[in-house]
Structure formats: structure tokens, C-alpha cells
Amino acid sequence: MESMTFVLFGATGDLAKRKIFPAIYNLYLDQKLPQPISVIGLGRSNLSHINFQEKVKESIITFSRRFEHETAEMGDFLNAFRYNTLDVNNTGDYQKLLHLVKQREEELQIKENRMFYLSVAPEFFDIIALNIRDSGLGATNGWKRLMIEKPFGHDLQSARQLNKKLSSAFEEEEIYRIDHYLGKPMVQNLEALEFANPVLQSIWNKKHIANVQITASETVGVEKRAGYYDQAGAIRDMVQNHMLQMLMMTAMNLPKKINASEIRNEKRKVIEALLPVKKEDVHTQIVRGQYISGEINGQRVPGYKDETGVDSDSNTDTFIAARVWIDNPFWSGVPFYIRTGKRMREKSTRIVIEFKNTLDLNQKVEPNLLIIEISPGENVSLQLNSKNPMNNGNIEPVRINFSCEDSVGNGSEVPEAYERLIYDALIGDSTFFAHWKEVELSWEWVQPILDAFDENLLPFHEYSSGSYGPDASNSLLLENGFKWWLDE
Ligand code: BG6
Numbered sequence: 001m002e003s004m005t006f007v008l009f010g011a012t013g014d015l016a017k018r019k020i021f022p023a024i025y026n027l028y029l030d031q032k033l034p035q036p037i038s039v040i041g042l043g044r045s046n047l048s049h050i051n052f053q054e055k056v057k058e059s060i061i062t063f064s065r066r067f068e069h070e071t072a073e074m075g076d077f078l079n080a081f082r083y084n085t086l087d088v089n090n091t092g093d094y095q096k097l098l099h100l101v102k103q104r105e106e107e108l109q110i111k112e113n114r115m116f117y118l119s120v121a122p123e124f125f126d127i128i129a130l131n132i133r134d135s136g137l138g139a140t141n142g143w144k145r146l147m148i149e150k151p152f153g154h155d156l157q158s159a160r161q162l163n164k165k166l167s168s169a170f171e172e173e174e175i176y177r178i179d180h181y182l183g184k185p186m187v188q189n190l191e192a193l194e195f196a197n198p199v200l201q202s203i204w205n206k207k208h209i210a211n212v213q214i215t216a217s218e219t220v221g222v223e224k225r226a227g228y229y230d231q232a233g234a235i236r237d238m239v240q241n242h243m244l245q246m247l248m249m250t251a252m253n254l255p256k257k258i259n260a261s262e263i264r265n266e267k268r269k270v271i272e273a274l275l276p277v278k279k280e281d282v283h284t285q286i287v288r289g290q291y292i293s294g295e296i297n298g299q300r301v302p303g304y305k306d307e308t309g310v311d312s313d314s315n316t317d318t319f320i321a322a323r324v325w326i327d328n329p330f331w332s333g334v335p336f337y338i339r340t341g342k343r344m345r346e347k348s349t350r351i352v353i354e355f356k357n358t359l360d361l362n363q364k365v366e367p368n369l370l371i372i373e374i375s376p377g378e379n380v381s382l383q384l385n386s387k388n389p390m391n392n393g394n395i396e397p398v399r400i401n402f403s404c405e406d407s408v409g410n411g412s413e414v415p416e417a418y419e420r421l422i423y424d425a426l427i428g429d430s431t432f433f434a435h436w437k438e439v440e441l442s443w444e445w446v447q448p449i450l451d452a453f454d455e456n457l458l459p460f461h462e463y464s465s466g467s468y469g470p471d472a473s474n475s476l477l478l479e480n481g482f483k484w485w486l487d488e
Helices: 014-029 049-063 072-079 091-108 122-135 156-169 185-195 226-251 260-273 279-285 404-408 417-427 436-454 472-478
Strands: 004-009 037-043 081-085 114-118 144-149 175-178 209-217 286-292 294-296 299-301 319-325 335-341 348-355 369-375 379-388 394-403 461-464
Touching: 004 014, 004 091, 014 049, 014 072, 014 417, 037 091, 049 072, 049 081, 081 091, 091 122, 114 122, 114 417, 122 144, 122 156, 144 156, 144 417, 156 436, 175 417, 175 436, 185 226, 185 369, 209 226, 226 260, 226 319, 226 335, 226 348, 226 436, 260 436, 279 286, 279 319, 279 436, 286 436, 286 472, 319 472, 335 472
Parallel strands: 004 037, 004 114, 037 081, 114 144, 144 175, 209 335, 286 461
Antiparallel strands: 209 348, 286 319, 294 299, 319 335, 348 369, 369 379, 379 394
């Protein structure tokens, strides 16, 4: 891998501490970092290089899955880190940064390859990108790349405005938009499951599949993020990005070649084929809800409106269920149901594929299901029907598990999403990053829903904490003769 500089904006923030430093350290231990590397952290506070290295060390000790004890190797790793105070609006600070970057490039004989990771609030993305361009930091003799994480805009219009600014400083191929769901091993495994298994590939279409159910339920509430969440709701926080990304990964077709641009092309075709929901029809396809108090794992928790920082008359959605139709020859007529919510009964991200039941038996049998558990467990299982000798030879469903955890080792050996994604960006592989077109088309699909919410054109359901969401979400499936699988 080519030598490079990793410039981290927001280096004193929470994400850097919990995820980014541990991820870089784990990559270093796995010899997946270029040698030499220069890492430059930026933040508003005044820190010496040594103070900063101490902070990085603390974060690794607390959060790295690989930390056991301090070693000389760790000292070498920390030596690569430098710090520069930076006010994002101060052009002089970018000049100081440029000076430090160049000085380290010379000292370490590093090529002018520069990765800019913006671990900052989204309102600073554009100002930082433009300053990178104007200061000369972006004028390199090597490559330059930008890594950012959602939210990319608040609606279609603001997303477009942001992208216009970003693309005046970076080419599309240079922008790595993180959607951490695309870093989850099981989401990455979806393409292999379908493409490397002729058995599955041949039935991955409307002829054999009755419906697809994608769930991301959480037990946590709004936590300490009311300021952000109350403006966003589940529709912006989860549906516009993670849920639609999982849908694209599930429904895409086999590309001619397996590479980043072909895969992204195929994903784009899926999102392009989504049937738009008209503002007036939103109430027939979308269910929105908000949690009220209830019990989760034996503990009483407050309702959303009583959470710190939330308006007592807030009508922000903490739950969304949607029926989505893909209008192409492979999927037309197959409903894709997505559902996500906070304060639900269990933490589970999973995809359930229900196959059509074409048998004409004198006994009713359950459909075949393919169940892909994405988190917290990583597992694939198949529900088949089998005779039960203990029950008069009646046909009953059995589940066959293919535990992926067994094949990849225990939890601490599996790279985390941020490790995978940072590594991919360092080697220039954009397969598991969101392309602007995917982001834009997702916003286009979501926008009428946002409008309908704003104009209050659909019912607002309350659901008890610890439940599977409002009853209306069950009706959405019942209307087509289906039910949510795996709800107890
Ligand atoms: C984030 C959302 O993108 O994803 C959070 O902003 C949510 O609200 C989180 O809790 C869920 O991620 P995971 O990996 O825990 O399923």
C-alpha cells in the first residue's frame, strides 16, 4: 500500500475516540496500514502532540478489541500522530495544517497521498471541503480522498446543495460516503450468498419469492441525541440510508463483473426502479409511530415525549414501516417490507425472505424462509418442512442454521465495520460506500414521505416501548396476506 497522510478532522470527538483510533490501531496490528504513515489530528482545543498521543492511547486501551497490554509496537504506532488546533472557519489554520502535512511528508519521505476524514457535525462538511481546496491541501501530486458519514443533507434539496459544494473540491471517485451498515459483515456477505450459490441465485426472483422483510429494531431510545434525532426521525436517521442500502443489496442483480462500479451500477438500478410513492398515497404504504413508556427487559422506560431534550408535543417518528415495490422484471409484484424503530422488543437487524408456496398438499404447510441475521448475531438459516415422527408424521417446519460465527472465529477476531471501511478507503475500493446517485435517488424516494409527514397527511401511531411497533404495521402485511416473521 502506498504511503500516505491521514488527516482527521474532529480528532477530539467521540467517534474518533470510540471507533476511529481503535480501528486504525487494529489495522496497524494486522499490517494493513501503509508504512510509513502520518496521522494528523485536528480539533478546536489546544493540545500538544504528546497530549494528543496520550488521548489516542487511552482510546485504544478502552475501546480496541485487540488491546491486551502496552508494547513497544504501540509506541511506534503513536509516534505517527501529530496534532494541530483548527477552527474550521479560519483559513490561516488550514495554512498551518498544510505546513505540518508537508513537513511530515518530507520527514517521513511520504508520497503526497492525502486522506481527509471529516468526523465532524455535518454542517461543517462543505466549509471544510472548500477550505481543503482553497488552501492548497487538496493540490497534491498523489491522490486525495474525502471520507464523510451521514447525514448527507436533511432533505433532497439540501443534499443536492451539499453535494454541489463537495464536488467542487473532490471528484465523485474521491468521495467515500460511509454508511456503516455497508460495513457489516453480513451485509457485505449478501452479494456472495446470492452470487456464489447457484441454488439461491436461481430462486432469487419474483417467480419464487413471495415477499422480503427487512427489519432493524433497537431497544435503545433516543439516548443523548435528542437535538439531532428530534429533527430527523427514523425516516431520515435509518430509512433514507441504512434500510434502503440493505434493500438495494438484497434486490440487486448479478453484475457482469464483481467490482465497485458494477456493483454500484446494479444497486442504482434497484433504487431507480422503486415505485415512487405520491404524497397523497403515503398513508397507504407507510406507517409511522412514536414510542410511549413501557417495559424493556423488565425495566420501565419513559416515552419519547418525556425524554430529555424532546419537545413534549413532538411528532417525530421513532418507528417506520413501509411497503416498497420494485418495478422491474425481476421483482414486480413482490412486496418488500421494511421496518425500523427505537425502544422495540429486541435489538435485531435481519432480512427474511419468504418463498412462494406452490404445493397442493392436503395439509397446510408453512412457507420456506431464508433468514439472514445481520446483527447482533451473524447467521443464515433456512426454514424447511419436514415430517415429525413424534407427531403422527405431520409435516412441521424445521430451521437449519448455518452459523457464520463458527467459521470466522470469536468476536474479538472479527474486524469491525469501521476497520473494514477505513481499510477499503485507504486502498481505494469504494464498493461498500454510498455513491452520490444512490444517496440522491434515496432522497428522491423519501421526499414525498417527508412532505406528507410535514402536512400531517397520515395517522400518527403510538406504540408501547418493548413492543414490535404499532398494530398498523401488521396490517400493512396482512393486506397482502402476509405477517412479520420471527415476532414472538
Ligand atoms: C445510526 C443511527 O446510523 O445507526 C442511530 O443514527 C442508530 O440512531 C444506529 O442507533 C444503529 O446502528 P447499529 O449498528 O447499532 O444497528
